[in-house]
Amino acid sequence: MSLTMDGTSIPIIVLASGLIVVLVGLWGMMSRRNIIQIIIGFSLTDTGIHMLMVAVGYLNGRTAPIIDDAVDRTQAATLVVDPIPSALVLTAIVIGLGVTALLLAYAIQIYKKNGSLSVDDCSELKG
Amino acid sequence: MIKRATVLLSLLLLGFIFLHIAMDYSPPSALNSISEQYVASGPDELGAANIVTAVLVTYRGLDTLGEVAVLFISAAGVGLLLRRNLGAPTEEKKQRAASELVGTAVHFLLPLIFVLGVYIFVNGHLTPGGGFQGGAVLASGIMLLLLADPHTQLNHGIVEWLESTSGFGYVVVGVLGLVLAGGFLDNRFLDLGTFGELFSAGAMPIIYVLIGLKVGTELSAVLERMKD
Amino acid sequence: MLDPLNIYIFSLGSAFLLSLFYRLHRNVGTFVFLATLVGVTAISGLGFLKLVGGGPAIDILTAGLEPPLSINLRFGLQEAFLSLAVNLLGLLGGWYLLARLRENVQALILFLMIVMGINGMVMTRDLFNLFVFIEITAIATYALIAMERDRQTLIAGFKYVMAGGLASAFFLIGTILVYHLAGTLNIDGMIATRTVLDNPLGATALVFLVAAVIIELKPFPANGWGLDVYQTAPCGIGAIISAGVATGALAALYKLLPLLQIDGLSAMVCIGVVTFL
Numbered sequence: 001m002s003l004t005m006d007g008t009s010i011p012i013i014v015l016a017s018g019l020i021v022v023l024v025g026l027w028g029m030m031s032r033r034n035i036i037q038i039i040i041g042f043s044l045t046d047t048g049i050h051m052l053m054v055a056v057g058y059l060n061g062r063t064a065p066i067i068d069d070a071v072d073r074t075q076a077a078t079l080v081v082d083p084i085p086s087a088l089v090l091t092a093i094v095i096g097l098g099v100t101a102l103l104l105a106y107a108i109q110i111y112k113k114n115g116s117l118s119v120d121d122c123s124e125l126k127g
Numbered sequence: 128m129i130k131r132a133t134v135l136l137s138l139l140l141l142g143f144i145f146l147h148i149a150m151d152y153s154p155p156s157a158l159n160s161i162s163e164q165y166v167a168s169g170p171d172e173l174g175a176a177n178i179v180t181a182v183l184v185t186y187r188g189l190d191t192l193g194e195v196a197v198l199f200i201s202a203a204g205v206g207l208l209l210r211r212n213l214g215a216p217t218e219e220k221k222q223r224a225a226s227e228l229v230g231t232a233v234h235f236l237l238p239l240i241f242v243l244g245v246y247i248f249v250n251g252h253l254t255p256g257g258g259f260q261g262g263a264v265l266a267s268g269i270m271l272l273l274l275a276d277p278h279t280q281l282n283h284g285i286v287e288w289l290e291s292t293s294g295f296g297y298v299v300v301g302v303l304g305l306v307l308a309g310g311f312l313d314n315r316f317l318d319l320g321t322f323g324e325l326f327s328a329g330a331m332p333i334i335y336v337l338i339g340l341k342v343g344t345e346l347s348a349v350l351e352r353m354k355d
Numbered sequence: 356m357l358d359p360l361n362i363y364i365f366s367l368g369s370a371f372l373l374s375l376f377y378r379l380h381r382n383v384g385t386f387v388f389l390a391t392l393v394g395v396t397a398i399s400g401l402g403f404l405k406l407v408g409g410g411p412a413i414d415i416l417t418a419g420l421e422p423p424l425s426i427n428l429r430f431g432l433q434e435a436f437l438s439l440a441v442n443l444l445g446l447l448g449g450w451y452l453l454a455r456l457r458e459n460v461q462a463l464i465l466f467l468m469i470v471m472g473i474n475g476m477v478m479t480r481d482l483f484n485l486f487v488f489i490e491i492t493a494i495a496t497y498a499l500i501a502m503e504r505d506r507q508t509l510i511a512g513f514k515y516v517m518a519g520g521l522a523s524a525f526f527l528i529g530t531i532l533v534y535h536l537a538g539t540l541n542i543d544g545m546i547a548t549r550t551v552l553d554n555p556l557g558a559t560a561l562v563f564l565v566a567a568v569i570i571e572l573k574p575f576p577a578n579g580w581g582l583d584v585y586q587t588a589p590c591g592i593g594a595i596i597s598a599g600v601a602t603g604a605l606a607a608l609y610k611l612l613p614l615l616q617i618d619g620l621s622a623m624v625c626i627g628v629v630t631f632l
Binding site for chain 1: 141142145148149154165166178179181187190193194204205209255259
């Protein structure tokens with residue numbers, strides 16, 4: 001099977017892999033017993049969505065939206081990918097980081113109260 | 128058993144939906160009108176070479192301000208959750224001392240990491256990178272320090288002060304944009320300078336420096352809090 | 356002085372500086388906290404009165420540019436009403452909870468941010484900006500509900516964060532797909548080019564968006580996770596979460612409604628009735 005690296009398929013590959021990562025993350029969140037693994041699953045889901053967002057911004061054969069030697073200022077509009085999704089992804093990554101940090105703080109406190117990281121010990125956690 | 132079935136079912140359903148998304152997706156062939164305007168007029172209007180930075184800091188500046196607020200809230204939240212009650216004894220845990228390799232490496236790497244971090248956010252408007260990326264690099268330097276010597280204490284006073292003033296500084300720059308230029312967070316109240324130079328693009332470098340400092344100190348404080 | 360933009364400027368400014376004020380003396384910090392809440396309520400109150408008296412809706416621009424090149428907020432009659440309601444709730448709630456909150460400067464900061472976040476959810480006209488404000492509100496609530504730190508509270512809080520995180524993830528998926536189809540993130544711009552969303556991809560995107568907002572709104576049957584938190588979080592905080600955040604989520608749903616082309620009113624009535632049961 002030959003994989004031709006033609007421009008049209010790159011965003012779809014990234015998009016599909018992103019969605020697969022999202023599914024893996026969701027599976028992890030729902031099926032794991034250890035709190036840290038649940039948090040990892042959440043982080044994976046976030047990452048998958050970021051991949052999706054980056055894929056949406058890609059235009060075939062174009063380069064990063066930074067004007068330097070590679071991109072001429074006057075022709076930039078035909079040479080660069082969409083800058084907006086990149087900016088959105090940056091914000092989304094930071095926000096995802098914020099939630100993850102808080103989740104980890106939760107995990108630390110739960111560990112201190114319970115002595116273990118297993119979700120089974122938390123009887124109220126019905127999932 | 129039922130739980131496993133529901134999990135499987137919901138994942139299959141989502142997978143099906145995602146499959147259709149992937150199949151229905153067709154990449155665009157040209158920039159849409161808004162992006163085109165950003166790319167075409169960004170360098171002229173705002174003086175920034177890095178258009179993503181221009182979008183982040185000025186065009187969608189309110190989003191970035193919100194993002195900085197989110198980081199701030201996270202740090203406050205972690206501080207709240209992991210706070211030590213007054214009077215509770217701080218356990219002196221036996222920390223395994225880091226190996227000599229890490230200890231020596233820290234002395235060598237730390238200054239490099241800090242310079243890299245500062246470079247990234249100072250040049251945010253010219254090259255890939257920016258405030259958040261630079262701040263994260265700074266914080267990873269601190270993390271290296273914490274890993275190497277677990278008894279390192281950050282000077283809380285300085286960290287807090289830096290965090291608060293850089294955050295407040297960002298709001299002030301935004302207001303200056305409102306008062307001196309077109310609107311809130313407009314970066315044109317400072318001279319746009321020569322394109323491609325370090326001191327260009329109006330207030331963008333200032334905003335990014337503030338963001339870089341804020342993010343760096345914030346993440347460091349969070350890491351230090353979690354160390355216990 | 357009365358420009359609604361000042362709601363955000365005041366809230367952010369004092370939130371950032373609050374730890375410094377608090378260090379000076381606890382009462383100074385508490386005073387600044389209350390003063391900000393009073394100021395913010397005054398702004399929306401006076402703005403509301405002006406609008407009721409027949410004044411024009413205020414369109415707040417940023418970055419010195421017109422939308423859709425920049426993000427804009429709107430302060431019309433509906434927004435003013437909701438903003439006033441939420442700020443009043445915040446002021447009274449903050450006053451009631453004062454003894455609890457003032458023990459930690461972070462609690463004061465977080466509370467302030469929740470109020471500001473809901474204001475943002477109500478006023479913004481940009482889809483991604485809506486996401487950012489939803490997250491500001493949500494993350495602040497994640498932290499505040501666990502203030503007590505006993506076992507049950509922590510576990511309920513953890514579930515709450517998980518569900519909220521899932522909602523945000525769905526919202527992001529919906530947003531980026533809508534952006535792909537519509538080419539803009541400005542809600543008014545999207546409504547103008549409504550037909551571009553009439554394909555399967557657009558329908559999927561909208562479903563994700565609406566699902567996310569409905570999870571946040573917590574009507575039946577999505578409220579299982581909310582119930583635990585209402586039970587275990589400190590009293591006033593639970594009130595703010597349920598009343599305030601639901602208001603914001605409702606405002607978000609209302610904003611997206613023109614995009615959906617279903618008979619929104621009957622749908623909402625159905626949801627409301629079922630929740631009540």
